[in-house]
Amino acid sequence: MQDLNLGIGEGADAVVNYVLDHFTPALDGIATGIGFVTDGIRAALTGVPAPAVIAAIALLALWRVGWKFAVFAVAALLLIGGMGLWERMMETLSLVLAATGIAILIGVPLGIAMARSNVVQMVARPVLDLMQTMPAFVYLIPAAMFFGLGAVPGTIATVIFAMPPVVRLTNLGIRQVHSEFIEAGLAFGCTPMQLLLKVQVPNALPSIMAGINQTIMLSLSMVVIASMIGAGGLGNTVLTGIQRLDVGTGFEGGLAVVVLAVLLDRITQSFGQKRAPSGLRALFARRSEGAAQQPAVVSKA
Amino acid sequence: MDTANQTTGGDAPAPVKIALRNVFKVFGDRPDVAIRMVREGRGKEEIHAATGCTVGVNDASFDIHAGEIFVIMGLSGSGKSTLLRLINRLIEPSSGEILVDGQDITKMSRRELIALRRRDMSMVFQSFALLPNRSVLDNAAFGLEVAGVSEGERHEKARAALQAVGLAAYAESRPDQLSGGMKQRVGLARALASEPTVLLMDEAFSALDPLIRAEMQDELLRLQSEHSRTIIFVSHDLDEAMRIGDRIAIMQHGKVVQVGTPDEIVSSPANDYVRSFFRNVDVSQVFRAGDIARESQVTLIERRGLAIPAALERMRQHDRDVAIVVGRDKTYHGMVTADSLAKAARSGGEDPYRKALLSEVEPIAADETLSDVMGKVAESPHPVPVVDAERRYVGAISKSALLRTLDRSGN
Numbered sequence: 001m002q003d004l005n006l007g008i009g010e011g012a013d014a015v016v017n018y019v020l021d022h023f024t025p026a027l028d029g030i031a032t033g034i035g036f037v038t039d040g041i042r043a044a045l046t047g048v049p050a051p052a053v054i055a056a057i058a059l060l061a062l063w064r065v066g067w068k069f070a071v072f073a074v075a076a077l078l079l080i081g082g083m084g085l086w087e088r089m090m091e092t093l094s095l096v097l098a099a100t101g102i103a104i105l106i107g108v109p110l111g112i113a114m115a116r117s118n119v120v121q122m123v124a125r126p127v128l129d130l131m132q133t134m135p136a137f138v139y140l141i142p143a144a145m146f147f148g149l150g151a152v153p154g155t156i157a158t159v160i161f162a163m164p165p166v167v168r169l170t171n172l173g174i175r176q177v178h179s180e181f182i183e184a185g186l187a188f189g190c191t192p193m194q195l196l197l198k199v200q201v202p203n204a205l206p207s208i209m210a211g212i213n214q215t216i217m218l219s220l221s222m223v224v225i226a227s228m229i230g231a232g233g234l235g236n237t238v239l240t241g242i243q244r245l246d247v248g249t250g251f252e253g254g255l256a257v258v259v260l261a262v263l264l265d266r267i268t269q270s271f272g273q274k275r276a277p278s279g280l281r282a283l284f285a286r287r288s289e290g291a292a293q294q295p296a297v298v299s300k301a
Numbered sequence: 302m303d304t305a306n307q308t309t310g311g312d313a314p315a316p317v318k319i320a321l322r323n324v325f326k327v328f329g330d331r332p333d334v335a336i337r338m339v340r341e342g343r344g345k346e347e348i349h350a351a352t353g354c355t356v357g358v359n360d361a362s363f364d365i366h367a368g369e370i371f372v373i374m375g376l377s378g379s380g381k382s383t384l385l386r387l388i389n390r391l392i393e394p395s396s397g398e399i400l401v402d403g404q405d406i407t408k409m410s411r412r413e414l415i416a417l418r419r420r421d422m423s424m425v426f427q428s429f430a431l432l433p434n435r436s437v438l439d440n441a442a443f444g445l446e447v448a449g450v451s452e453g454e455r456h457e458k459a460r461a462a463l464q465a466v467g468l469a470a471y472a473e474s475r476p477d478q479l480s481g482g483m484k485q486r487v488g489l490a491r492a493l494a495s496e497p498t499v500l501l502m503d504e505a506f507s508a509l510d511p512l513i514r515a516e517m518q519d520e521l522l523r524l525q526s527e528h529s530r531t532i533i534f535v536s537h538d539l540d541e542a543m544r545i546g547d548r549i550a551i552m553q554h555g556k557v558v559q560v561g562t563p564d565e566i567v568s569s570p571a572n573d574y575v576r577s578f579f580r581n582v583d584v585s586q587v588f589r590a591g592d593i594a595r596e597s598q599v600t601l602i603e604r605r606g607l608a609i610p611a612a613l614e615r616m617r618q619h620d621r622d623v624a625i626v627v628g629r630d631k632t633y634h635g636m637v638t639a640d641s642l643a644k645a646a647r648s649g650g651e652d653p654y655r656k657a658l659l660s661e662v663e664p665i666a667a668d669e670t671l672s673d674v675m676g677k678v679a680e681s682p683h684p685v686p687v688v689d690a691e692r693r694y695v696g697a698i699s700k701s702a703l704l705r706t707l708d709r710s711g712n
Contacts, residue, residue, distance in 0.1 A: 178430075180426055180428055180430040181430055181432060183386075183391055183424075183426065183430065184424070184426060184430035184432070184443075185447075186391055186418070187389055187391060187418060187422070187423065187424035187501070188418065188419070188423060188424070188443055188444040188447055188491075188495075189415045189416070189418035189419035189444065189447050189448060190415075190447050191415060191447075194447050198432075198443075198446075198447065199432065202432070202434040203432070203433070203434065205434070
């Protein structure tokens with residue numbers, strides 16, 4: 001077996017070289033487009049003073065999750081600031097947001113297409129498996145060759161690695177919409193597009209949101225790896241720690257990643273649920289619910 | 302085949318609104334072969350074995366007059382829901398013509414069909430099918446919204462429809478805040494809001510408990526008296542069909558075996574199957590326990606034990622001596638009497654109600670024939686509970702219900 005070489009590696013090389021030779025203008029175009037998005041988000045996030053960002057995240061946590069989590073969020077963000085990693089964290093956050101945004105933009109329509117056509121599903125499934133299971137480092141090489149070093153190839157590698165969950169869960173969510181809802185939509189004269197937008201997507205939303213949550217989590221883990229090709233952010237801190245065998249630096253970087261992950265996870269998860277259990281939202285909800293439920297009691301009596 | 306087309310309408314005053322001509326529906330890959338085999342008079346099983354196809358509707362031909370309530374009745378699996386869905390083409394017919402106001406809808410393009418569904422037809426579903434992410438008002442306005450009616454106008458019409466079914470106060474509620482009967486009122490309002498000429502109702506009241514069901518039937522008759530529409534109502538419940546139907550079509554194994562007014566069907570049933578609904582020589586062989594089981598008993602739901610005082614109070618309110626204990630998923634746990642509950646409560650201990658379950662009461666399976674269960678019902682001092690194959694509670698058979706069913710053979 002050792003002498004046997006099917007030349008798959010050479011094949012991959014040839015494909016990469018061919019793309020490099022013939023599609024450089026297109027690649028540059030993509031790079032410029034994505035660079036515009038990531039730079040824009042990064043400039044916006046790092047331009048805002050830290051206290052304002054902390055206040056905004058705290059309010060979001062209070063609104064969606066609860067006051068305890070809001071306190072945790074403030075403490076955690078102050079901790080990151082205290083470790084001197086604020087800039088880095090904002091860079092990482094901007095990469096995550098850019099990558100997730102692009103993944104959603106491509107992934108949700110792709111998931112819908114898969115739900116509507118078994119052929120698309122059959123073709124897309126193995127591709128998604130490949131994207132998800134191929135070791136993440138493998139993307140970095142062609143990404144760096146196509147797009148150079150920096151945030152752009154980092155974002156692209158992250159999009160590839162993180163997109164499958166949102167595609168899969170969009171597909172699943174739409175396929176699982178109760179058939180009676182579909183029948184009702186059709187019986188009242190929905191066009192296929194109306195059926196999608198008014199019946200299928202709203203009912204699949206919890207599933208789609210779960211997919212987006214998973215995509216965010218995966219992109220966060222990939223962003224750290226992407227720092228190896230100069231994507232910047234908290235990954236750099238971790239990388240520095242590894243290169244210098246400096247446990248302290250590595251741990252600080254890792255801790256900041258964990259904190260960011262917890263914040264993003266809890267806040268995005270809350271959007272998939274119908275109603276937040278506590279916090280600001282519940283305060284308002286309690287009042288309006290009370291009003292809505294009163295007549296229900298009267299009629300049953 | 303001859304009985305299928307036998308429309309025994311009396312003076313038939315109203316014009317024909319919907320006409321079905323030799324309509325077939327075959328599920329499977331080779332409908333043409335299957336239809337040819339049906340025409341040759343082969344049986345359902347034989348066709349399934351030869352082609353893998355299932356005949357859903359077999360050569361249905363009848364007229365539905367404008368303004369009548371037309372009930373399609375049959376046991377489950379007889380193809381009645383399929384037949385209903387052919388009329389708005391939620392299911393594509395395999396062959397035949399379906400004329401609505403003289404226009405063959407089977408030949409309509411997708412666009413014409415959508416226009417027809419928006420303008421002329423709406424539908425009410427057994428499990429309501431209200432969209433959970435919309436308010437009651439927006440659910441009622443759904444058909445109009447889809448048809449592109451402006452927000453102000455559709456809300457006005459939806460409010461009027463909610464008013465008509467007595468739910469105007471709940472416009473801003475969410476469907477999950479309403480009871481079953483109220484949900485189906487919303488379903489009805491949604492169907493009425495676009496002012497259709499044809500209303501398709503698929504077992505619309507079957508999921509409701511008996512009192513609410515009767516109330517909804519009255520509601521439907523009242524709405525019909527105010528503004529006459531053509532209503533096609535699918536039901537498996539004979540009492541319901543007799544109560545609301547101007548005419549009834551009876552289906553058996555995908556075939557329409559008789560069409561007529563309730564009186565005509567009772568006085569001259571087309572075959573034994575039809576007769577079995579009313580006065581079969583042996584009703585007890587035709588009906589199964591599940592067919593006559595009624596959910597009229599008090600059910601107590603067991604979640605982490607049972608609050609005995611509350612259970613007793615509910616039994617008192619409903620004036621019942623016995624109650625059925627079920628799990629949250631409706632699995633049958635047992636039967637209790639007010640006495641056994643009270644005794645168990647006095648004795649105390651862990652989960653006292655468990656001691657209250659009557660050990661001698663054995664549930665009967667829904668698919669047993671009446672002749673098999675007659676003895677059990679007769680001997681039992683209480684109504685006998687009926688469970689399905691998954692041991693879920695279906696209902697109970699009381700002595701009087703059994704007698705009433707058997708008595709149909711006498712008149």
